[in-house]
Amino acid sequence: MEKQLQKIDAVLYELIQKEIQRQQDTIDLIPSESLVSTALLEALGSPLTNKYSEGEVGKRYYPGNEYCDQIESLAKQRAKQAFGLGDDWEANVQALSGSPANLAVYFGLLQVGETMMGMALSSGGHLTHGHKVNASGKVFKSVQYEVGIDGKIDYEKVAELAREHKPKIIISGYTAYPLKIDFAKFGEIAKEVGAYHLADISHIAGLVSANCHPLPFPFADVVTMTTHKTLNGPRGAVILAKKELMDKINRAIFPGLQGGPHNHQTAAIAFTLGQVKTSAFLQTQKQIILNAKTLADSLIEKGFNLVAGGTENHLLLVDLRSKNISGMEAQNLLEKAGLIANRNTVPGDPSPFNPSGVRMGSPVMTFRGMKEGEAKMIGEWIDRVITQRENPEQIKLEVVDLCSRFKVPYV
Ligand code: DSN
Secondary structure, three states, rough: OOOOOOHHHHHHHHHHHHHHHHHHHHHEOOOOOOOOOOHHHHHOOOOOHHHOOEOOEEOOOOOOOOHHHHHHHHHHHHHHHHOOOOOOOOEEEEOOHHHHHHHHHHHOOOOOOOOOEOHHHHHOOOHHHOOOOHHHHHOOEEEEEEOOOOOOOHHHHHHHHHHHHHOEEEEOOOOOOOOOOHHHHHHHHHHHHEEEEEEEEOOOOOHHOOOOOOOOOOOOOEEEEEOOOOOEEEEEEEEEHHHHHHHHHHHHHHHOOOOOOOOOHHHHHHHHHHHOHHHHHHHHHHHHHHHHHHHHHHHOOOOEEEEOOOOOOOOOEOOOOHHHOOOOHHHHHHHHHHHHEEEEEOOOOOOOOOOOEEEEEEEHHHHOOOOOHHHHHHHHHHHHHOOOOOOOOHHHHHHHHHHOOOOOOOO
16 A cells, blocks of 8 residues: 555644654653554454444344454454463453443442552552543542552551452552562452452553563452553453453443444554564563563662662653652653653652652663663663763763664654
């Protein structure tokens, strides 16, 4: 097919080219972002976007779904294979992203006003885990647990809170937690109080599928994940649930929360899940962990404090209070140097509006092919920007030079 966008809408084309160049010339340390292949973009940019497929495979509200049915079935089958699941689990791949996926689980399994329990946003939980500004915290009664001042989950405290409030769902899985999660322990706590255990593995789905992080199965009743983080797929989500719960969740997705699934997105999810057992994917997930650890060690060596003392996964939280710089200032200086990391609260932060930390992750640098040597170099640049207060524009020249040796696939 001849390329058309540049001819028809040069303004939009130019903006997309500039964004591609920005991605090429910077190092993306945001642990929830990704770098997809051009093969994936072919599926995502396909004419499947034209089609309506409200309903489920074989039971659609529109005709003409022969191939969309096969594509959605393939995605569901691959979702189960990716995590080694058998007939007692089912998959839904229609949620448009992580937030609707989580809401569908709550609306499917809870009545309005019933109690759910998740980690507070300020401790590394997600908005949809019961924060008061989110539908999850408005529609349901939300109980929030927090990490200790050491940045670690105190499983006994979580159990005590669960015994006190008797939530109907307990959520494990986080957006800013650098340690491994003890899913078995969460399963025990949920069982004791008669709750469902929802594991939201959005951040670590790639690591989990590659056995680089303990699996939430069989300790969870439902597992949600976005597909655009360590899984390295398109924006989207997968819900895995025990067979007897899936009907309720399916109905919460459609007609409860959404209309037709995005078939082009489903195809790209099927592609992503088809890659997870390849040796290249497994190797990349191992390298993500090695790179995060190398970056963490390099920062610790330079005198930075890391929440929880380091990392066991793909991300680290740098506590900047000893460096006399706010999370916002650090984020801005790092961006000038071409290092893209986001400000984040750290345990004990008095206000979420002025966080004292920066969150960093290794997935995108790893997807670009960077290894321990580069991760160490990134740690040195961060130190030069934040501690030595060197001119970030000068450091950016070095960053762009490194980036030129690790091209994003679209330039
Ligand atoms: N925005 C994602 C993150 O950065 O972790 C979570 O939704």
